[in-house]
Amino acid sequence: MSKFTEVINGRHEYARQWKERTGGKVIGYLCTYVPEEVIYAAGMLPVRIMPSHQPQDVTEPHIFSMFCPYSRGCLAEGLAGNYDYLDGIVHAHGCYHIRQTFDSWTRHIKPSFSHYYFMPTRVTEDSASSHLPRELAGMRSSLEKWSGKKITDADLKRAIEVYNTNRKLLLQIYETRQAESPPLSGAESMEAVLAGMLMDKIEHNSLLEELAKSLPERNRVVNDPVRLMLVGSEMDDADFLRLVDSLGGETVIDDNCVGTRYFWTLAPNHSDPLESISRRYLDRPPCPLYDMKGHLRLDHIKELVKKWRVQSLIITLMKFCDPHEYDVPELEKAFKEIGIPTLVLESDLVLPEGQFRTRVEAHLEMLKMGVD
Amino acid sequence: MAVAWETKPLECWGKLRELRRQFVTEMWTAKERGDLLMMGGTGPLHALPAGLGKFHFFGGLGPNFGRIMDDFPLLTKCIELSEQMGYGPDTCSTLRCTLGSMFLGEFDLNPRTGERLKADFLLENQVCQAQGKTAQLWHEYTGVPNFLIEMPPDMQRADYMISQMDEAIEFMQKSTGLEYNDEWLIEAVQNEWEVRVLWAELSMLQKATPAPLKQKNLFSFNTILWRGGRHRSESVDFLRLALAEVQDRVANKIAGFPNEKCRLFHEAAATWYKSPVLSYPERYGAVFIGSHQIFAGQGAFAIEDDGTWTVAPRLKDIDLKVKDRASALKALALLYLQYSPGTAGLLCLENRVEGRAKLAGDYQVNGVVINNDRGCRGTSVGNMESILALKKVGIPVISYEGNVTNPRELDANEYMRRLDSFLESLGLSPLYGESTNDTDDEGGGSGH
Numbered sequence: 004m005s006k007f008t009e010v011i012n013g014r015h016e017y018a019r020q021w022k023e024r025t026g027g028k029v030i031g032y033l034c035t036y037v038p039e040e041v042i043y044a045a046g047m048l049p050v051r052i053m054p055s056h057q058p059q060d061v062t063e064p065h066i067f068s069m070f071c072p073y074s075r076g077c078l079a080e081g082l083a084g085n086y087d088y089l090d091g092i093v094h095a096h097g098c099y100h101i102r103q104t105f106d107s108w109t110r111h112i113k114p115s116f117s118h119y120y121f122m123p124t125r126v127t128e129d130s131a132s133s134h135l136p137r138e139l140a141g142m143r144s145s146l147e148k149w150s151g152k153k154i155t156d157a158d159l160k161r162a163i164e165v166y167n168t169n170r171k172l173l174l175q176i177y178e179t180r181q182a183e184s185p186p187l188s189g190a191e192s193m194e195a196v197l198a199g200m201l202m203d204k205i206e207h208n209s210l211l212e213e214l215a216k217s218l219p220e221r222n223r224v225v226n227d228p229v230r231l232m233l234v235g236s237e238m239d240d241a242d243f244l245r246l247v248d249s250l251g252g253e254t255v256i257d258d259n260c261v262g263t264r265y266f267w268t269l270a271p272n273h274s275d276p277l278e279s280i281s282r283r284y285l286d287r288p289p290c291p292l293y294d295m296k297g298h299l300r301l302d303h304i305k306e307l308v309k310k311w312r313v314q315s316l317i318i319t320l321m322k323f324c325d326p327h328e329y330d331v332p333e334l335e336k337a338f339k340e341i342g343i344p345t346l347v348l349e350s351d352l353v354l355p356e357g358q359f360r361t362r363v364e365a366h367l368e369m370l371k372m373g374v375d
Numbered sequence: 376m377a378v379a380w381e382t383k384p385l386e387c388w389g390k391l392r393e394l395r396r397q398f399v400t401e402m403w404t405a406k407e408r409g410d411l412l413m414m415g416g417t418g419p420l421h422a423l424p425a426g427l428g429k430f431h432f433f434g435g436l437g438p439n440f441g442r443i444m445d446d447f448p449l450l451t452k453c454i455e456l457s458e459q460m461g462y463g464p465d466t467c468s469t470l471r472c473t474l475g476s477m478f479l480g481e482f483d484l485n486p487r488t489g490e491r492l493k494a495d496f497l498l499e500n501q502v503c504q505a506q507g508k509t510a511q512l513w514h515e516y517t518g519v520p521n522f523l524i525e526m527p528p529d530m531q532r533a534d535y536m537i538s539q540m541d542e543a544i545e546f547m548q549k550s551t552g553l554e555y556n557d558e559w560l561i562e563a564v565q566n567e568w569e570v571r572v573l574w575a576e577l578s579m580l581q582k583a584t585p586a587p588l589k590q591k592n593l594f595s596f597n598t599i600l601w602r603g604g605r606h607r608s609e610s611v612d613f614l615r616l617a618l619a620e621v622q623d624r625v626a627n628k629i630a631g632f633p634n635e636k637c638r639l640f641h642e643a644a645a646t647w648y649k650s651p652v653l654s655y656p657e658r659y660g661a662v663f664i665g666s667h668q669i670f671a672g673q674g675a676f677a678i679e680d681d682g683t684w685t686v687a688p689r690l691k692d693i694d695l696k697v698k699d700r701a702s703a704l705k706a707l708a709l710l711y712l713q714y715s716p717g718t719a720g721l722l723c724l725e726n727r728v729e730g731r732a733k734l735a736g737d738y739q740v741n742g743v744v745i746n747n748d749r750g751c752r753g754t755s756v757g758n759m760e761s762i763l764a765l766k767k768v769g770i771p772v773i774s775y776e777g778n779v780t781n782p783r784e785l786d787a788n789e790y791m792r793r794l795d796s797f798l799e800s801l802g803l804s805p806l807y808g809e810s811t812n813d814t815d816d817e818g819g820g821s822g823h
Contacts, residue, residue, distance in 0.1 A: 064759060064763060065759050065760060065763075066759055067747045067755050069465070069747070069752075069755070070756075096722075097504075098504050099503070099504060099752040099755075099756040100752070102724065103724070103756050103760075106724040106728075107760060110725075110728075110760065119528070119723075121527055121532055121535075123535065124501070124507060124525055125501075125523060125539070128539070129538070129542065130538035130539045130541075130542055131535075133538060134534065134535040134538070137534070138532075141531070291508065292504055292508075295507045295511050296511065296523075298511070298515075320463075322465075325752060326504050328462070328465050329466055329505075329508040329509075329511075329512070330508075332460060332461030332462060335461060
């Protein structure tokens with residue numbers, strides 16, 4: 004088991020130990036548009052709240068069952084007390100599903116700190132560029148007021164540096180998967196990203212550096228796999244990617260928030276650190292909700308397809324996730340035009356292994372046979 | 376059982392129909408007169424485009440939405456077609472209907488002349504994720520230039536809204552080649568503010584027993600406001616007329632529903648199409664008299680510290696002199712971000728959840744019916760927590776699963792059986808054979 008897997012499986016224990024070791028506070032967040040850098044600059048540990056992959060029955064009184072399993076699963080974990088070590092929670096303005104989770108979390112779990120961070124979704128407009136630094140300043144002052152600790156510009160600049168290092172390392176590792184025989188599997192890559200959402204970035208950076216150094220030595224032989232790209236709603240189930248690999252596929256790249264969308268785009272240099280953080284979140288590859296003008300993400304995904312020599316997209320659509328569902332026809336159409344087939348799988352938190360096995364296997368067979 | 380209350384038809388009803396007809400006719404003939412035509416959702420900032428001159432409006436629902444809603448086979452065809460095109464069942468059902476009508480060539484078709492209605496631009500205020508994605512698709516399918524104004528949740532973020540409105544003005548000028556006139560904007564802002572205050576005053580009158588109107592009547596009044604009329608002086612005049620009449624009804628205990636024994640709220644959207652949703656309880660002597668959604672959707676309210684809703688101050692009574700573009704835009708921000716619990720309720724769920732419970736108590740309703748809409752996340756968010764909040768203050772509540780646009784997802788029989796149980800649990804029994812003469816002659820839907 005890799006260190007990343009250990010952290011993922013023991014995420015709560017890790018956070019509790021971190022608190023004990025450092026005396027710091029742990030802040031949960033619900034979406035990757037939350038600017039972790041600000042939390043980190045305050046000396047706190049940002050931890051992404053994630054669902055388990057087990058069925059649950061505790062959220063029915065709080066969230067309508069046609070809201071996505073991810074949003075319900077996150078709340079279920081909170082209601083079960085699995086995140087009882089969290090000192091606070093931050094939510095980035097996004098979809099209704101996760102907003103409901105935030106509302107129910109603050110209502111019933113009652114953390115001592117909660118903050119609604121209004122991330123503009125019209126990321127390409129000047130008004131968003133001028134608003135976001137103000138929003139970040141609001142979050143900074145909200146954390147300062149609650150913790151009684153000032154967050155200086157120097158703190159923010161240090162946090163930006165740590166996060167940029169993290170992003171560079173993840174990109175470096177992901178780039179190795181452009182190789183004919185990628186040294187790292189899709190599942191391993193996903194776990195490397197996921198662990199980073201749960202642990203101290205300095206420690207994570209050390210692990211990434213070790214991994215990056217070890218990759219040239221790795222002799223991972225993959226026999227003529229079909230090179231795939233994972234696209235779609237939140238998907239953190241590495242078992243799914245292992246399943247795909249076992250069937251002759253190789254997930255070489257993704258457009259996923261537990262993947263490239265999390266680490267793509269560095270915070271640029273700027274004398275004002277809030278401007279720098281703001282720019283990074285406005286310029287990162289958008290999820291469909293932040294892509295309201297011109298389907299910018301299509302060009303980005305096409306670029307990844309080209310560089311990683313992808314043969315097919317696997318679009319995993321979280322059940323009831325309407326923001327991603329709006330983009331499915333556009334994705335299918337855009338990639339059909341350039342001869343890249345797509346397979347849409349409606350996912351749930353509990354992996355429907357048998358059904359997915361059959362569908363992925365059939366898809367891979369068709370690709371190998373050259374059937375469109 | 377005898378009829379409990381005196382009732383009579385609304386005298387302003389004729390005027391409402393006349394206005395509605397006028398707005399719709401003006402929309403279809405806008406181009407003949409060289410007027411502007413705007414496309415958008417049902418709730419854009421109507422005052423904002425008024426600075427360009429006289430404009431008419433059709434919602435993103437499309438100019439034929441009412442006709443399609445009245446034609447079940449066509450409606451079903453529209454929804455099924457967009458599903459076949461890949462827009463799955465979790466996307467907004469209203470969007471699926473309008474997209475389907477585009478694919479069928481029905482969206483912009485004038486069925487009388489065979490001509491097509493092309494908007495000059497699309498302006499949408501985005502409070503919900505579906506609105507944003509929908510506007511994106513409308514733009515891509517129709518080629519109409521679009522601009523979204525994303526609504527922030529509170530006045531602390533007013534600068535963001537104001538800077539977007541400035542951008543929108545630039546966008547509209549560019550799209551139409553017209554100069555923006557600040558005087559027209561100021562007049563439209565004054566009208567829109569007044570319309571919202573009048574709507575809040577009208578809503579407050581529903582506290583009376585018997586309620587002077589049914590919730591259905593409010594939906595019908597809504598049609599002129601949703602038809603792009605919030606900024607128009609005709610809407611102000613109509614609502615003043617309606618308000619005076621409803622005040623008179625309250626003074627003389629004229630009921631919207633003569634058998635009112637039980638007062639209900641229907642929360643979240645009802646149906647655009649004809650259905651028994653709003654009328655069914657009447658056979659038990661129960662009537663829907665309002666909701667957070669219908670009051671807040673058009674009204675301007677101030678919310679006190681204890682959660683009580685009062686009518687927002689009139690524009691002339693606030694500490695803001697509207698004299699130029701900057702102050703007019705600031706007034707709009709204030710109206711939408713401080714005095715519009717409908718907008719805030721979508722972004723800050725405590726407003727919606729606690730607001731529903733507080734209103735239900737203040738309007739002395741006996742029960743609340745909530746639609747968990749399978750086709751609309753925006754109206755469903757907060758519903759389950761609302762149920763808990765209502766129970767906490769001792770107000771009986773029931774929910775059902777429906778769909779505002781897609782009749783295939785409303786099991787009307789199941790709804791009625793649920794309502795039977797709920798109303799019986801409130802101590803009611805059916806008023807077989809009783810007269811239900813009342814204030815309107817509309818169908819059972821939301822009156823679109």
